[in-house]
Amino acid sequence: MNIRRLVVLGGTGDLTGRYLLPALAALHAAGHIDDRFTLTAGSREDWDGERYRRWAAAQLERHGADLPHDAVRAVTAACGYRKVDVTDPAEVAAVVAGDDPVAVYLALPPALFAATVTALHEAELPHGSRIVTEKPFGESLRDAEELNRLLADVLPEQAVFRVDHFLAMTTVQNLLGSRLANRVMEPIWNSTHIAEVDIVWDETLALEGRAGYYDHVGALKDMIQNHLLQILCLVAMEPPLTLGERDLRDRKVDVLRSVRRLTDADVVHRTRRARYAAGRAGDHDVPAYTDEDGVDAGRRTETFAEVELELDSWRWAGTRFRLRTGKGLGRDRMEVAVRFRPVPHLPFAQDEDVRPNVLRFGLDPESLSLDLNVVGSQVKKLTQVSLSARMDPPALPAYGRLLLDVLRGDPALSIRGDEAEESWRVVEPVLSAWERGLVPLEEYPAGSDGPPRRHTPERREDLLHQDAVLPQ
Structure with missing residues (x-):
């Protein structure tokens, strides 16, 4: 099942601006996503949607200068924003709320993964949703084991994408x-x-x-x-x-x-x-x-x-x-x-x-x-x-390939627990x-x-x- 709704927690960070936004524009240019796709960024900044779209446009101009202008404009227009404390279950639930399945990308420091996954568990993601974590996966073997247990409470293993763009x-x-x-x-x-x-x-x-x-x-x-x-x-x-x-x-x-x-x-x-x-x-x-x-x-x-x-x-x-x-x-x-x-x-x-x-x-x-x-x-x-x-x-750039796999539900290039x-x-x-x-x-x-x-x-x-x- 293809997903058309992406939530990025940590949506104002370097990862989002440098890699995820250009990757989405590349996917749009290649015809893999269309105007029905939406991106909601969540972060601590007290911004609104218009402020975020200006930021996203600036990031795409800086890191995606070779991308087609139509694709850049489409991705910018698809952006929304919510201020969120990623450790607060109620605030996280408000960001991911909706009837359609959602891919939630944790573009966060590893120290926040466990609290955020716990909040997502309480938010009760729609059926067919997926979670994406960045590297490093935890900060130790004990952290990784605990994080795997938390993720297993939220979604089945095939819906968890521990991505490594390499x-x-x-x-x-x-x-x-x-x-x-x-x-x-x-x-x-x-x-x-x-x-x-x-x-x-x-x-x-x-x-x-x-x-x-x-x-x-x-x-x-x-x-x-x-x-x-x-x-x-x-x-x-x-x-x-x-x-x-x-x-x-x-x-x-x-x-x-x-x-x-x-x-x-x-x-x-x-x-x-x-x-x-x-x-x-x-x-x-x-x-x-x-x-x-x-x-x-x-x-x-x-x-x-x-x-x-x-x-x-x-x-x-x-x-x-x-x-x-x-x-x-x-x-x-x-x-x-x-x-x-x-x-x-x-x-x-x-x-x-x-x-x-x-x-x-x-x-x-x-x-x-x-x-x-x-x-x-x-x-x-x-x-x-x-x-x-x-x-x-x-x-496609590496992050474009990874995001396409997430949206299509193919975990072959992600890391198993x-x-x-x-x-x-x-x-x-x-x-x-x-x-x-x-x-x-x-x-x-x-x-x-x-x-x-x-x-x-x-x-x-x-x-x-x-x-x-x-x-x-």
Whole structure:
């Protein structure tokens, strides 16, 4: 059943202005929603509908300048507004009231999810309604379990959309396409042939005024616990029977369950955390993270996080998966880099200099490349070439695809309740060890490559024992 009524709680926030409103305009331009669609925004500001429509128009002009004017005007006209305390059941009930089913989008800080879901329970949503939650889903495993219990009291699991816009990115989905639709790929997609997989989201962007959210979350919760673990699932999952919601999500949960739990010793040797100091990124100076407006230095929030994981499964025993993210770095690098093991024998003079084959899925911009060793201009001398392709631009932005799935009722690209809990199970040992100070909080100058990599003897020996290719 298609839904034509969307309520966004937190409707004046950055998420709504930067992503949701442009996504709705893109859906209108593509013919997926029409003039019967309505959007009601709820927030704390003492606004009326006209004030909100002016705000929405300004956001669309800023973040959707390339969208058709007719679509922008239609979405702006569809907007309404209600002042609401999202923890007050009576006020929430007034916002969602109506006979038709409604999709309620919680564009809120995670700390408000439980109280808001409780209020929605008392509001008694119309039959066929749906709830959408943003990441991170709770703030710990215990939070996620409690939130799942609350949501189960309101709506059935298939009506709950725990969205992660990374899953709607074209290149992320092409991870599955490259594996499952190409005969040459799947037979070598295992630890026999793959030494390491790097899943990286490095940004030159620094805090940019997001201290109110980011300083309470940090890089590990903001990126690795959800986005990068979701990509890990698509890289490592067994081929599903179909791409339907049950088969796809079952296989993703299998991956998360197979992640070997990190001990304190593992966390010390296989994780890093750091925050940026003052530096220069591109053509502008960047203040130290602790000098950014709204930052509490006492929280010791990390802006860089790296975690190395191993999977206890037949396919992946012996392969390292490295998940890394950072802000204020010297270059943007958003990719999945699959490093293959060396061939068993090379009849060339400089065998020791041969570089590994690397298959790269560029996430932003979307691209695909493969590094291959070939014979160069000198006889019997190898060189490396890169075969690359840029992907066609997606028909819809990632949030447009997610909203379309919500409105149509297709949960395949949303995160199931047990999957959200398993993601927390993976990172909780890291959070615990970091909170106890077992891993130092390093610093790196803004505009650099991040903190220097540590190579302890134990770690190098372990990698070499697994025949992995050490990073250059």
